[in-house]
Amino acid sequence: xxxxxxxxxxxxxxxxxxxxxxxxxxxxxxxxxxxxxxxxxxxxxxxxxxxxxxxxxxxxxxxxxxxxxxxxxxxxxxxxxxxxxxxxxxxxxxxxxxxxxxxxxxxxxxxxxxxxxxxxxxxxxxxxxxxxxxxxxxxxxxxxxxxxxxxxxxxxxxxxxxxxxxxxxxxxxxxxxxxxxxxxxxxxxxxxxxxxxxxxxxxxxxxxxxxxxxxxxxxxxxxxxxxxxxxxxxxxxxxxxxxxxxxxxxxxxxxxxxxxxxxxxxxxxxxxxxxxxxxxxxxxxxxxxxxxxxxxxxxxxxxxxxxxxxxxxxxxxxxxxxxxxxxxxxxxxxxxxxxxxxxxxxxxxxxxxxxxxxxxxxxxxxxxxxxxxxxxxxxxxxxxxxxxxxxxxxxxxxx
Amino acid sequence: xxxxxxxxxxxxxxxxxxxxxxxxxxxxxxxxxxxxxxxxxxxxxxxxxxxxxxxxxxxxxxxxxxxxxxxxxxxxxxxxxxxxxxxxxxxxxxxxxxxxxxxxxxxxxxxxxxxxxxxxxxxxxxxxxxxxxxxxxxxxxxxxxxxxxxxxxxxxxxxxxxxxxxxxxxxxxxxxxxxxxxxxxxxxxxxxxxxxxxxxxxxxxxxxxxxxxxxxxxxxxxxxxxxxxxxxxxxxxxxxxxxxxxxxxxxxxxxxxxxxxxxxxxxxxxxxxxxxxxxxxxxxxxxxxxxxxxxxxxxxxxxxxxxxxxxxxxxxxxxxxxxxxxxxxxxxxxxxxxxxxxxxxxxxxxxxxxxxxxxxxxxxxxxxxxxxxxxxxxxxxxxxxxxxxxxxxxxxxxx
Numbered sequence: 001x002x003x004x005x006x007x008x009x010x011x012x013x014x015x016x017x018x019x020x021x022x023x024x025x026x027x028x029x030x031x032x033x034x035x036x037x038x039x040x041x042x043x044x045x046x047x048x049x050x051x052x053x054x055x056x057x058x059x060x061x062x063x064x065x066x067x068x069x070x071x072x073x074x075x076x077x078x079x080x081x082x083x084x085x086x087x088x089x090x091x092x093x094x095x096x097x098x099x100x101x102x103x104x105x106x107x108x109x110x111x112x113x114x115x116x117x118x119x120x121x122x123x124x125x126x127x128x129x130x131x132x133x134x135x136x137x138x139x140x141x142x143x144x145x146x147x148x149x150x151x152x153x154x155x156x157x158x159x160x161x162x163x164x165x166x167x168x169x170x171x172x173x174x175x176x177x178x179x180x181x182x183x184x185x186x187x188x189x190x191x192x193x194x195x196x197x198x199x200x201x202x203x204x205x206x207x208x209x210x211x212x213x214x215x216x217x218x219x220x221x222x223x224x225x226x227x228x229x230x231x232x233x234x235x236x237x238x239x240x241x242x243x244x245x246x247x248x249x250x251x252x253x254x255x256x257x258x259x260x261x262x263x264x265x266x267x268x269x270x271x272x273x274x275x276x277x278x279x280x281x282x283x284x285x286x287x288x289x290x291x292x293x294x295x296x297x298x299x300x301x302x303x304x305x306x307x308x309x310x311x312x313x314x315x316x317x318x319x320x321x322x323x324x325x326x327x328x329x330x331x332x333x334x335x336x337x338x339x340x341x342x343x344x345x346x347x348x349x350x351x352x353x354x355x356x357x358x359x360x361x362x363x364x365x366x367x368x369x370x371x372x373x374x375x376x377x378x379x380x381x382x383x384x385x386x387x388x389x390x391x392x393x394x395x396x397x398x399x
Numbered sequence: 400x401x402x403x404x405x406x407x408x409x410x411x412x413x414x415x416x417x418x419x420x421x422x423x424x425x426x427x428x429x430x431x432x433x434x435x436x437x438x439x440x441x442x443x444x445x446x447x448x449x450x451x452x453x454x455x456x457x458x459x460x461x462x463x464x465x466x467x468x469x470x471x472x473x474x475x476x477x478x479x480x481x482x483x484x485x486x487x488x489x490x491x492x493x494x495x496x497x498x499x500x501x502x503x504x505x506x507x508x509x510x511x512x513x514x515x516x517x518x519x520x521x522x523x524x525x526x527x528x529x530x531x532x533x534x535x536x537x538x539x540x541x542x543x544x545x546x547x548x549x550x551x552x553x554x555x556x557x558x559x560x561x562x563x564x565x566x567x568x569x570x571x572x573x574x575x576x577x578x579x580x581x582x583x584x585x586x587x588x589x590x591x592x593x594x595x596x597x598x599x600x601x602x603x604x605x606x607x608x609x610x611x612x613x614x615x616x617x618x619x620x621x622x623x624x625x626x627x628x629x630x631x632x633x634x635x636x637x638x639x640x641x642x643x644x645x646x647x648x649x650x651x652x653x654x655x656x657x658x659x660x661x662x663x664x665x666x667x668x669x670x671x672x673x674x675x676x677x678x679x680x681x682x683x684x685x686x687x688x689x690x691x692x693x694x695x696x697x698x699x700x701x702x703x704x705x706x707x708x709x710x711x712x713x714x715x716x717x718x719x720x721x722x723x724x725x726x727x728x729x730x731x732x733x734x735x736x737x738x739x740x741x742x743x744x745x746x747x748x749x750x751x752x753x754x755x756x757x758x759x760x761x762x763x764x765x766x767x768x769x770x771x772x773x774x775x776x777x778x779x780x781x782x783x784x785x786x787x788x789x790x791x792x793x794x795x796x797x798x
Contacts, residue, residue: 004403011410033505033515043645048508048515051606054647058605083511087650090509106432109447110489112482112511115533116432116447134514206457207450208672246442248453251486252665256658263651263682273607273683283662284672288687 035136039065039092048135049092061270068137070172070269071095071164075147075156075187077123078102079111079249080201080210081177083258086113088138089131091266094165095139096131098124099156101146111251139165148186157190173265174198177258179247181228188223191215192303195310197268201261202230207248208283209233210257212264212276218295218307220277225296225304231280231289232366253283280365289364434535438464438491447534448491460669467536469668470494470563470570474546474555474586476522477501478510478648479600479609480576482657485512487537488530490665493564494538495530497523498555500545510650538564547585556589572664573597576657578646580627587622590614591702594709596667600660601629606647607682608632609656611663611675617694617706619676624695624703630679630688631765652682679764688763 033048041053055061070093074085077100085096100123104114118126124142132140141163147156163171174196176187184200191198195217203210209231215222260279267273277292295308432447440452454460469492473484476499484495499522503513517525523541531539540562546555562570573595575586583599590597594616602609608630614621659678666672676691694707 001400001403004400004407008403008406008410011407011414015410015414033518045504045506046518048505050506050645051509051648054645055606055649057645058647060605060607060647083654086511087654090511090650092509105444106447107444107449109533110450110491112485112489115529117532119432119445130514133516134508206459207454208459246449246453246456248457248459249450250454250662250665251489252658252662255482255486255654256662259651259655259658260685263649263655264685266649266651267682274685276685279685284666286659286663286673286675286678286687286689288685290685 032133032136039068052091061272064270066270067092067266068094069165071097071169072265073097073099073160073163073171073174075099075174075176075183076178077127078108078177078179079251079254080203080258080261081175082111082113082123082127083255084175084177084201084262085127085131086134087258087262088265089135091262092135093138095141095163095171097141097143097159097163097171098127099143099145099147100124100127101144111249111254146183148182153186153190156186157194160190160196161194170194170196172197172269175261175265176200177261179203184223184228188215189301189303192217192222192224192301192307195307199261199264199268201257202228203249203253203257204230204233205247206233207250207253209281210253210283211278211280212257212261213278214264214268214275217304218309218311221293221295222299222301222304222307224301225299226293229278229280229291229293229361229365231282232364233282233284250283253281256281256283278365282364287364289362291362291365431532431535438467451490460671463669465669466491466665467493468564469572470496470568471664472496472498472559472562472570472573474498474573474575474582475577476526477507477576477578478650478653479602479657479660480574481510481512481522481526482654483574483576483600483661484526484530485533486657486661487664488534490661491534492537494540494562494570496540496542496558496562496570497526498542498544498546499523499526500543510648510653545582547581552585552589555585556593559589559595560593569593569595571596571668574660574664575599576660578602583622583627587614588700588702591616591621591623591700591706594706598660598663598667600656601627602648602652602656603629603632604646605632606649606652608680609652609682610677610679611656611660612677613663613667613674616703617708617710620692620694621698621700621703621706623700624698625692628677628679628690628692628760628764630681631763632681632683649682652680655680655682677764681763686763688761690761690764 036049039049039053040047041050041056043050052067053064055064072088072093072095074081074088074096077085077098081098081100085098088096102123104118104121104123104126106116106119108114109116113130114123114126122144124144128140128142131138141159143152143155143159145152145155147153159171160174161170162168174187174191176184176198178184178187179202187198187200190196197214197216200213200215200223201211211229211231213229214220260276260281264276264279268275276290278290280287280289282288295304297305297308299305299308435448438448438452439446440449440455442449451466452463454463471487471492471494473480473487473495476484476497480497480499484497487495501522503517503520503522503525505515505518507513508515512529513522513525521543523543527539527541530537540558542551542554542558544551544554546552558570559573560569561567573586573590575583575597577583577586578601586597586599589595596613596615599612599614599622600610610628610630612628613619659675659680663675663678667674675689677689679686679688681687694703696704696707698704698707
């Protein structure tokens with residue numbers, strides 16, 4: 001009897017201690033703020049939208065609330081993609097679709113967003129958890145898979161076509177924040193087929209340059225129209241080309257590229273300022289080259305050529321308004337056949353040695369791949385193989 | 400007896416449930432990674448420094464490890480300052496000193512870094528908690544006070560002079576991430592007196608432009624040498640000048656400015672690339688004006704003039720090496736007297752109406768304040784008052 005009474009006392013004390021601990025833990029847990037039905041411009045400390053709605057009073061944006069009507073797909077939730085998703089979440093975008101198949105690692109901690117306690121979690125799940133606690137008004141949809149496999153690619157196409165704010169409508173924009181050529185080609189293929197506007201982003205392997213690019217199928221050059229453009233960093237590239245070297249990265253360069261990307265997204269969706277077609281960032285010199293590029297009529301992508309025809313038909317049918325003057329440079333090469341070398345940048349010797357005419361590029365922008373000279377034994381020359389970029393790429397993956 | 404037995408059973412069950420909950424909570428709590436004694440270039444998923452140390456192999460930075468020998472003071476831990484502190488933390492800087500007197504509010508959630516569950520906490524405490532869990536190798540020192548009051552200013556001076564990685568040595572750099580003129584003048588005063596190199600940053604009230612500026616006392620223009628330079632946003636400024644309007648802000652612009660600032664910090668501390676003296680960001684046009692400005696020999700600040708003399712003496716004594724060609728534009732006005740109007744930008748009419756000669760500025764950069772025409776009844780004309788910028792500012796605060 002006494003023993004039992006003692007045991008009850010003991011247990012009660014244990015339970016009190018446990019509950020105290022639990023309360024303390026709860027205080028350190030993220031407290032989700034309640035959802036907000038309508039964006040308000042009210043100037044108060046507790047209104048997370050006051051500084052955004054102020055863009056209207058400042059004469060920058062006409063109707064900021066429209067941000068809630070847009071759905072954006074972010075492919076790749078790494079150094080650029082995670083910050084991109086966070087910026088869009090804080091801006092109060094309607095819906096975000098996140099695609100990635102990677103896990104968070106401590107080796108990612110030199111970039112913004114992920115934290116050491118998330119190591120081991122899938123990037124899309126960890127990102128969703130953080131983003132939802134930052135802004136519960138955004139709808140999130142996550143896909144923990146690699147979009148380049150056949151099944152996943154079809155699923156990706158399906159979600160782009162139907163993942164709008166109102167299920168069934170297409171998304172408004174696709175953002176490529178991936179770190180490899182294969183995934184970019186997959187996004188390009190899907191967007192060409194669907195006529196889906198997208199923006200591409202990239203950061204160099206030496207971490208000191210990057211770029212963003214707007215691709216409107218049929219209207220601006222697609223990713224297969226020309227060799228991918230990158231920003232020259234004016235560094236000795238020989239170091240870069242060594243095999244098995246781990247790429248460098250910096251939170252600064254990736255933060256700047258994500259910022260320029262999402263700024264371009266806001267300008268495109270909310271219709272203010274000038275939307276950039278191609279904007280580069282050379283961190284060594286703080287130089288920001290920009291340009292515009294028309295699609296290549298001989299593009300390898302049949303869907304790109306179809307989109308070009310449709311665009312031209314639409315343009316011809318459109319009632320002529322004022323002429324909009326845009327500096328555009330057409331790609332000047334007869335055929336779109338490129339021998340591919342996997343290097344992040346091209347040296348001057350290689351540019352000179354290349355046998356093919358290259359696009360006329362502004363200072364500071366160069367191509368990521370060149371065609372080796374005709375007599376070169378190295379590289380794959382397309383005259384012999386007649387393979388497409390994707391087939392070449394697939395072969396290269398096997399090498 | 401039976402009752403007591405039942406009670407024991409009941410309590411045991413409660414305790415098990417409570418402990419299960421506690422375990423679950425523990426799993427969601429930040430797990431601090433252990434400290435790392437020496438930065439390693441080893442390519443492994445668990446090495447948070449692998450992608451930074453790769454900058455050496457890439458030929459960008461000679462000795463990245465030196466980052467640990469630097470102490471940086473960040474004044475203002477808001478939209479720009481918090482991201483600045485996070486980038487430096489992830490880069491593995493030796494020590495960070497954070498100064499701010501503000502609390503986190505839900506109204507800050509449209510910018511990166513702070514989260515809703517931190518609302519109500521002091522910014523420096525909340526920032527330190529997050530940053531320490533991101534990188535426990537960094538030493539943090541926080542000051543929850545306003546540096547512009549007399550006592551706090553003296554304490555600020557003391558910490559800049561002695562808050563190095565080795566206590567007693569000065570910090571290596573001061574970063575101004577504040578949002579008001581008064582705090583900038585305080586930082587300028589302290590750094591002129593101490594000969595402390597600092598960088599200034601700013602974002603416009605309409606959220607679509609910003610800038611960074613490097614100030615080496617005696618060598619480049621200080622904050623009192625000329626009216627502060629801002630980036631023209633080519634928007635109608637009339638909206639901006641209305642009284643009592645809450646400033647707009649965007650995570651994009653602030654992220655880009657923080658990224659450009661910390662990139663400049665890395666280039667300055669680790670000696671790579673070209674360190675920018677003044678770099679602007681016009682988000683409407685994606686335009687990035689840059690310039691350099693020599694100090695004004697007639698600067699109001701006695702300590703600035705002293706630093707100029709000391710710099711000239713050092714230059715004269717220095718053995719002549721190669722001539723370094725830097726595009727520098729001297730401020731061309733006889734006296735440094737400015738009537739101050741609190742506006743974020745200056746219209747063309749105001750520039751034309753200004754009676755004083757203005758610095759010859761490159762396209763896209765303009766002054767934040769102009770001197771009204773001599774016959775103007777508005778504004779404070781210095782000829783009558785002979786007040787310094789600080790005195791004028793103090794008077795304006797009272798108006």
